Amino acid sequence: MIKAFVLLVIILSSTVANSQTLNYVSESEYASLKASGNLTGNEVLISNGMLNVNDSLLFQDFFNLPETSNCSGYFDPPGPALTVTGSDDGWATASPITLPFNFCFFGTTYNQVWLNNNGNISFAGGISAFSSSAFPSTGNEMIAAFWADVDLGGSGTVHATITPTAAIFNWVDVGYFSSQADKLCTFQIVITDGTDPLVQGGNVAIHYADMQWTTGSASGGTNGFGGTPATAGANRGNNVDYFQIGRFDHEGVDYDGPNGINDGVSWLDNKSFYFDFCTTTNGNISPIALETGYCDTFTVCSVGDSIDLAFPFLSPENNQITTVTYSAPTLTNEIVVSNVAGSSGEITIRIFGDLETIGVHEIIVTATDDFIPAGSTTITYYIEVFDAATAFPVTPMLDYTLQCAPVTFSVLNGPYSAYNWETGEQTPTISINTAFNDTLTVIVEESGCKYTIDSVVVVPGPPVFNFPMNLTYCEGTTGLFLEIQDSLNMSNVSWSLAVPSLDSLYSNTLVAGTYTVSAQDYLQVCFNDTTFTVVEKLLPTIFTDTIVCSYEFYVSGTSAYSGGIWSSSNPEIQFNDATLDNPLIFTDTIAGVYTVTFTDNECNSSVSATIDFPPYPGTWLLDTLLCIGVEYEIVASDDNNYPTQYVWEDGTTGTNFTVTEPGNYIVFLTNVCYTGTDTATINYQRCDIVAPNVISLAAGSKNPLWYVDAEGLKNFDLVITNRWGNVIYECSDEFGDCTWDGRDRRGKSVEEGTYFYIINAITQGEKELNKHGFIQVVR
Secondary structure, three states, X not given: OOOOEEEEEEEEOOOOHHHOOOEEEOHHHHHHHHHHOOOOOOEEEOOOOOOOOOOOEEEEEEEEOOOOOOOOOOOOOOOOEOOOOOOXXXXXXXXXXXXXXXXXXXXEEEEEEEEEOOOEEEOOOOOOOOOOOOOOOEOOOEEEEEEOOEEOOOOOEEEEEEOOOEEEXXXXXXXXXXXXXXXXXXXXXXXXXXXXXXXXXXXXXXXXXXXXXXXXXHHOOXXXXXXXXXXXXXXXXXXXXXXXXXXXXXXXXXXXXXXXXXXXHHHHOOOEEEEOOOOOEOOEOOOEEEOOOOOOOEEEEOOOOEEEEEEEEEOOOOOOOEEEEEEOOOOOOEEEEEEEOEOEEEEEEEEEOOHHHOEEEEEEEEEEEOOOOOOEEEEEEEEEEEOHHHHOOOOOEEEOOOOOOOEEEEEEOOOOOEEEEOOOOOOOOEEEOOOEEEEEEEEEEEOOEEEEEEEEEEEOOOOOOOOOOOOEEEOOOOOEEEEOOOHHHEEEEEOOOOOHHHHOOOEEEEOOEEEEEEEEEOOOOOEEEEEEEEEXXXXXXXXXXXXXXXXXXXXXXXXXXOOEEEEOOOOOEEEOOOOOOOOEEEEOOOOEEEEEEEEEOOOOOEEEEEEEXXXXXXXXXXXXXXXXXXXXXXXXXXXXXOOOEEEEOOXXXXXXXXXXXXXXXXXXXXXXXXXXXXXXXXXXXXXXXXOOOEEEOOOOOOOOOEEOOOOOEEEEEEEEEOOOOOEEEEEEEOOOOOEEOOEOOOOOEOOOEEEEEEEEEEEOOOOEEEEEEEEEEEO
């Protein structure tokens, strides 16, 4: 362990980064420029705690360096948080931080560094870019632990700790743009003069703690992921020399190498990377060992023990292949489980403990890339094989008492330093609370050795009957069949039945009633019983066939064990809720006889009934105009297809009614639900003209006048001529009122003889009548 008590010194120089023309803006001004996409890259945020850009400051504090070794990981920042220039982009101090040592980066020595908010440090000037690019690239000379859009507005602090030989930069629980704190990241960069024990065998380390996000919304991210990926690695800025750990744009632990597709950010959790940027060959960086936590000497017991050790390395440059080899000169019992070469090379070694190799051994692991000349990294690990006899002088044995569960198990001849039961428990004793008949395994450890105990044990448990929850059967069946499933592990079964031959069986068919089943386990150590009730599920009932004097029917009286479903084969029938026992059944005014069915949920048994929706009765009586004297039969059409009574206004029944005179004739139609009515209007008209053919002009004659019965006539035109066609008399009358007294148009009585008439008339029913004939005049 190496510890040091060091004076912390941070010197803020007034040197301007790379002769940039800086634009000092407030946080609100910066946010507006960023949101509108108008950032130039030279903006510096001004906050209340910002140092004056023309001042220099000597800041000092004290801290203890953490334990250091070649596999140390992330450690908390030794110094307090800096008051940064702003919560969003930019660098953490107004000017570069002066380093009290020379830092070598790809062959160039630097004595100052910019601590940038967005997860990186730079050397040629401050970098405020919040959307990263892949390495290598031109410009962006930086070491990036996690180049992404860090935003301290919601959470996080930035720390810088400077010692005479090292600089430590921490980003602690930082959120992402804009001011989001639902996901946080913590990471660290350590740079040294190449001699500080914080980084052994190199001058740079990147450490990660918990990593939860990758991208801010200004870089196209949604809820911390997607959009432009975050970049981890280092870039010289000449588009040639670089080291890339990877690019990350989603949650998860997937990783396919530094230059593959974008990876899951949780892969970085608790990892560390160590490298030497001062001794690169032609820009080539040797393979980088992934920190695996192998800080202590590995141990394996000499008898019955083994251990698998994986040694992964990254190829820093694109398109390079790393091959991993090992040597263990003093080990004699190990095998290579896997050895994969690639952009991520890894070898896995399985070491078996044996008596011949008791003691401490070196494992020398070497990773070599395919650059010309090749770069290689060699790390030495240690493994100790312990003597099992010193750890377990008396053989460990399982100890327990046969009884009904629960049973307590322990290990004899202990105590031991560790216990690992197959149940996952790590206590000296465990309890098995249920029936168990199998091999029970426990691994005990002592002095670095392990001993495995495999014992077949029996823990009897109370008999479990495993009857179904629904202990019912349907009406009409023989009963409920029940079977004891675990019969092989039971004895002395009793159903408390009156029939001895049935009482000891492992299955029975039971009718409705209450029963008690009891049994012992097959070792007759445990006893159990259960009491249950069997219920008969009665079949469903439904209403009787019914006539409904409307087009909706409120059901009542339905019974079912646990409800059911209504249905009908007629699409005209509808239900307000087909799952109700007593729903509303209706049809859209479509009369008829319909069948509805109710199927219960338990037994799937169906019952049906009919609903008769009678129609509204109707007929069609025709208004009729008849000839005078005609007898007419009115017929009420019988198209109802439903029993209907026909009653006429005078009490006559039937569909037919005989009339001989004009009038309004009403029929009433009645069925079981409704009454309807209709009226036929009957009128009579003259269909012929009746005229006399003899008149007598003698004194005292009874028929001295000739006239026409004009009832029912209108627009009457009459012409009377003699045998020679001469008009003797003519008359036109609106009502047919024309009378001839035997005189001619001069008023002189005509002679005896035959005369002729022509009549043109229109009846009141608008029928034309034409009639001609003769008149015999006598004296």
